Structures are given as structure tokens and as C-alpha cells.
Amino acid sequence: MKSSNIPADSGYPEAVDVQPSGGIESLDAPQEESSLSIPHHPLGVKPLGNKYTAISDARNLIGPFQVLPDEILAVLLEYLEPHKLLLLGATSKFISPQSKSGSFTWQGTWRSTLLGLSKDRLSQVSCNNVFSDVLYRPFLCTHTSLVPYASNIPQANAIARFENLSAADFSGNWSDKPFILTGPVREWPVYQSWETDSLLEQYGDVKFRAEAVDWTLDTYIKYMRDNSDESPLYLFDRSFVEKMKLQPGKQQERPSYWIPECFGDDLFAVLGNQRPDDKWLIIGPARSGSTYHKDPNATSAWNAVLRGSKYWIMFPSDSSSPPPPGVYVSEDQSEVTSPLSIAEWLLGFHAEARKTAGCVEGVCGEGEVLHVPSGWWHLVVNLDASIAITQNFVPRSHLAGVLSFLKEKPDQVSGFKKDVRDPYGTFVEGMQSQHPELLKQAFEELRKKAEGKKRKWDEAVGKEDGKKDGGFSFGFGDDSDEEIP
Numbered sequence: 342m343k344s345s346n347i348p349a350d351s352g353y354p355e356a357v358d359v360q361p362s363g364g365i366e367s368l369d370a371p372q373e374e375s376s377l378s379i380p381h382h383p384l385g386v387k388p389l390g391n392k393y394t395a396i397s398d399a400r401n402l403i404g405p406f407q408v409l410p411d412e413i414l415a416v417l418l419e420y421l422e423p424h425k426l427l428l429l430g431a432t433s434k435f436i437s438p439q440s441k442s443g444s445f446t447w448q449g450t451w452r453s454t455l456l457g458l459s460k461d462r463l464s465q466v467s468c469n470n471v472f473s474d475v476l477y478r479p480f481l482c483t484h485t486s487l488v489p490y491a492s493n494i495p496q497a498n499a500i501a502r503f504e505n506l507s508a509a510d511f512s513g514n515w516s517d518k519p520f521i522l523t524g525p526v527r528e529w530p531v532y533q534s535w536e537t538d539s540l541l542e543q544y545g546d547v548k549f550r551a552e553a554v555d556w557t558l559d560t561y562i563k564y565m566r567d568n569s570d571e572s573p574l575y576l577f578d579r580s581f582v583e584k585m586k587l588q589p590g591k592q593q594e595r596p597s598y599w600i601p602e603c604f605g606d607d608l609f610a611v612l613g614n615q616r617p618d619d620k621w622l623i624i625g626p627a628r629s630g631s632t633y634h635k636d637p638n639a640t641s642a643w644n645a646v647l648r649g650s651k652y653w654i655m656f657p658s659d660s661s662s663p664p665p666p667g668v669y670v671s672e673d674q675s676e677v678t679s680p681l682s683i684a685e686w687l688l689g690f691h692a693e694a695r696k697t698a699g700c701v702e703g704v705c706g707e708g709e710v711l712h713v714p715s716g717w718w719h720l721v722v723n724l725d726a727s728i729a730i731t732q733n734f735v736p737r738s739h740l741a742g743v744l745s746f747l748k749e750k751p752d753q754v755s756g757f758k759k760d761v762r763d764p765y766g767t768f769v770e771g772m773q774s775q776h777p778e779l780l781k782q783a784f785e786e787l788r789k790k791a792e793g794k795k796r797k798w799d800e801a802v803g804k805e806d807g808k809k810d811g812g813f814s815f816g817f818g819d820d821s822d823e824e825i826p
Contacts, residue, residue: 379484382477385469392472399471411475423455447563451570479571482684487628490687491652491704491724495695500653500703500711506603516641516738519655519701519717522601522710526645529598531587532708535647535728537562544585549578549622565626565726572682573629581622589620598730601710604643607734608743608779611771617756617764623729630683630722633668637755638764639746640733642713646705649727653711654694654702655719662699665718666690675753683722715739741783741790744768 392398400407406414418426448454453463501520526532545559551574556564561576582589590596600607609616617638630651635658636642644651656665664670667690669678680686694700704724705711713719735743747754747765757764772780 379481382468382480384465384471385467386471386473386476386480387469388477389472389474395470395472397470399468400473411473415475427455447560447567449567449569478685479682482571482682482688483569483628485684485688487652487687487722487724490691494702498695498700498702500655500701502703508603508605511603512605512736512738515712516736517714518712519653519703519714520712521703521705522603522712523708525601526598526647526710527708528592529645529647530596531598531730532647537648537726537728540728547584549576549581549584549624551576561624565624568626571628571684573626575629575631576622576624578622579618579620582620585622598645600732600734601643604641604712604734605736608737608740608772608776609640609733609735609768611775612768613771615758615761615767617754619733619756621731623727623731625723625727627723627725628684629727631720632683632686633665633679633718633720634677635674635716635718636713636733638733639715639739639743640735641715641739642731642733643710644705644713644721644729644731645710646707647728647730648707649729650704650706650724651711651721651727651729652702652704652724653719653721654691654700655713655717656694656697656701657699657714658716658718665700665720666693666697668718673750673753675750683720686720687722715742737779740772740779741786744783745787 409417418429421429446454446457448458449460450463453460456463501515501518503520503522504524506515506520506522541559541562545562546557548555548557549561551561551564554574556576561574564574565576578584581587587597588594589598589600592599592602607619609619619640623644654665656662658664664677667679667686670676680689695702703711744765747768751765754764761767769780772783
């Protein structure tokens with residue numbers, strides 16, 4: 342995994358005597374791509390390169406663990422129970438306890454929380470002789486300003502913006518392109534009422550999923566308002582409609598919120614209660630977000646920002662387009678490897694990405710909706726504390742692509758309930774029952790694509806009407822010269 346862009350002998354400055362930049366004050370502020378504002382590490386930890394001029398090195402005091410690289414040591418420590426981690430942490434200041442599970446009262450840092458101490462009661466261990474990129478890198482990323490990355494967007498890269506869009510225009514011209522709607526969300530009842538404090542009053546004791554843990558909203562908001570994590574935990578809950586007793590629906594039904602009309606029908610609706618997960622509540626502090634990914638099952642998505650703002654950077658995905666810079670994908674695109682954090686990717690690859698063909702980027706502000714087309718790579722980061730709702734859907738123009746994905750990549754299909762053993766067959770059956778003409782058109786589109794691929798292959802290998810003129814042939818290196826079809 343390419344998890345670091347920091348060479349071991351990088352020789353980071355011990356510290357930069359400037360104040361950290363807390364949040365986004367102005368997205369229009371002209372700043373250089375490489376500008377950083379990094380304070381002294383509170384415990385005195387330094388980058389690895391500084392150890393070569395140091396008198397002492399705390400790593401020499403961790404006994405047999407010295408043979409392990411910091412990356413491996415960090416992974417091993419994740420397997421320890423909290424009490425064992427605390428005992429081990431007492432043996433050396435090189436090892437610091439963290440935990441992200443269990444019931445607790447948030448105390449501002451993972452170490453304070455695990456020890457059950459407020460930050461003002463926690464002893465500040467001097468780590469001036471600790472030299473580690475693994476320990477220093479999260480601090481560097483936490484204090485890297487987001488301003489240079491979310492501002493000065495090249496005009497050629499800017500995501501298109503519309504006050505509104507018709508369903509016909511979406512289907513005919515924009516179903517394959519990102520864009521931002523600036524109008525419809527402001528009419529939603531949830532947009533009018535969803536301030537953080539009002540959510541706490543109504544749902545403070547309700548548990549929501551924050552990545553791999555279930556926390557009450559009260560615990561998560563305390564964490565969101567006071568943490569210094571490199572990659573803050575992101576509340577991303579797929580059951581929020583039931584938990585919050587909301588009523589999604591059509592605008593004329595006066596629901597809690599509704600799908601912007603331009604997106605038209607969601608064809609996965611034919612599955613009824615067998616449809617895969619499609620709705621999520623997203624809450625997170627500044628710097629939280631999602632690293633590069635594509636949305637599941639070849640679906641498209643819309644993301645409505647109710648509070649805060651989000652920076653998006655996106656790339657199309659087709660046979661002629663490589664993945665985004667710094668992202669490495671297996672041949673079948675089932676496995677994606679990239680830097681561990683958003684800030685790490687921004688530091689190492691953002692400048693290159695802006696110059697890459699196909700790159701689009703933009704800031705989706707409060708009351709706006711961003712469209713994510715099927716198959717597009719996208720990274721998103723909150724510029725400040727944010728509340729959003731997102732929903733995946735299948736537009737008519739992408740029906741053939743979804744059918745192909747469900748049939749050809751069954752091992753990558755996700756979100757369906759366990760009792761749906763054949764997502765492709767179930768979807769085809771639903772479409773045949775409710776939209777037979779659309780299904781017929783999609784199958785015809787897939788047939789034409791398959792024939793086009795076969796013609797290109799035949800031309801490549803020199804087959805034409807059964808002849809073997811020109812082109813090339815494959816052989817196994819033995820006496821046979823039979824071609825591989």
C-alpha cells in the first residue's frame with residue numbers, strides 16, 4: 342500500500358514557528374499549493390530525518406520491538422486490548438495508547454479518553470527524542486491547511502452549476518457528468534430545522550454508525566467538536582430514516598425531504614424492500630470525508646449539503662482513463678489502494694491531479710446538491726462541520742450499465758439483503774414487470790456493445806469473414822499454430 346509520500350531521510354523541519362490554520366476562513370484567499378502552517382508538535386515528536394543529528398533516540402528503549410519498522414509496530418498495537426495497551430504504554434513513551442470502541446465519555450483525545458482523564462489532568466510526556474514519520478505524519482496532516490486545495494480552481498476543472506435542471510436535460514445531457522444544483526434543497530423541511538443543537542435535542546440518545554463504531558449522537562457531536570485526528574471519524578448511517586422517523590417522498594406529498602426532480606425515476610425502486618442500501622445521513626467535522634472510491638453497483642448518486650460545505654475532486658472512469666494520481670487499482674477494479682488519509686493525498690498528489698485530463702472539482706455549499714455520475718472516481722472532504730444526506734439511484738440512461746455490473750461482477754455487488762441470492766435476476770424480474778420497454782432497450786444496448794467489442798477483436802486478430810489475412814495470431818510455442826478465439 343502506498344501510504345506515505347515522506348521519505349525516511351526527509352529531514353522535516355523540527356517545527357515551523359507559525360500558528361496552525363484552524364479552518365476555512367476564505368476560499369478566495371490566494372495561496373500557493375504548497376503552503377503549510379505547522380506548529381510545534383505538542384509532545385515534541387519529530388520526523389524521522391531529525392534523528393541522524395540527535396544525541397539520543399527513544400526507539401532504543403523499546404527492547405525487542407526495535408527490529409520492527411514503525412508501520413508494522415503500529416499494526417501490532419491495534420491487536421491489543423485497551424488495558425494491555427495501557428500497560429505497554431507505561432513502559433515507553435514511544436508507545437501511545439488509542440482506542441476507538443466501547444462506551445466512554447469523549448475527553449478530546451483518544452489517549453485522554455482511554456485513560457478516563459480530562460485533557461488538563463493528563464501528564465504531558467516530553468518526546469523530544471522520538472523520531473518517527475509514522476507518529477509525526479498524522480500531526481502534519483492534521484495541521485495542513487485545506488485552503489490551497491479548495492481554492493483557485495482552474496476554470497477548465499470547475500464543476501458546472503445550475504439553479505435547476507429539467508429531467509429531460511439531465512437524461513439527455515448531464516447523466517454522465519458531475520454538476521451542482523443550487524436551488525432545490527432550501528425548500529426541504531429538514532433543511533429548515535436541522536441545526537446541530539436541534540438534532541441533539543431530538544436524537545441525542547440515538548445510536549448512529551460512525552465508520553466501524555456505533556455511538557450516540559451526543560457522543561459523536563462531542564467528538565466532532567473537539568478532536569485533533571488526522572482523519573476524523575465520519576458519521577455515515579444507512580438507517581437514519583427509520584431511526585429519525587423521517588418520511589422521504591415526492592414533493593407534493595410534503596415529506597421530510599424529496600429527490601430533486603431532475604433525476605427522474607430511480608429504477609432500483611422496482612425492487613421494493615429488496616433494494617440495496619441507498620440512503621445515508623452524513624455528519625462530520627472539518628477534514629473528515631471519503632478517500633477515492635466509486636459508488637456501489639454502478640449507481641449514480643446525489644449529495645445534498647444541509648450545513649457546512651464540501652470540496653469534491655472527481656475523475657471519469659472508462660477503458661481509456663487511468664485512475665486518479667496516487668490511486669492503484671486491481672485489474673478487475675475490486676481492490677483500490679491509495680494513501681491512508683485525505684490530507685496525505687492532497688499533500689502528495691493534488692497538484693498533479695489538477696493537471697490530469699478529465700479532472701473536475703468544486704465546492705458544494707450549504708443548500709446545494711452535487712451529482713455523482715455512475716463510475717466516477719471521487720474524493721470529498723468537509724471544509725467545515727457538515728451535515729448532508731446522500732442517495733444512490735439508477736437513472737434510465739444508466740440501466741444498461743447497472744445490468745451489466747450486476748451480471749458480470751457478482752462478487753462486487755453490495756448492499757443487498759442476504760435473502761436476495763440473485764440481485765441480477767431479481768432486478769430483471771422487477772424491470773420486466775414494471776418497465777418492460779426500458780428493459781428491452783437496455784438489452785439491445787448491451788447487445789450492440791457486445792457486437793462492437795467482437796468486431797474490434799476480430800479486426801485486431803485479422804479475422805474477416807473467416808479469413809486469416811493480416812492482423813496477428815496467438816500460439817502456445819508448440820507445433821500448433823491454431824489461433825485463440
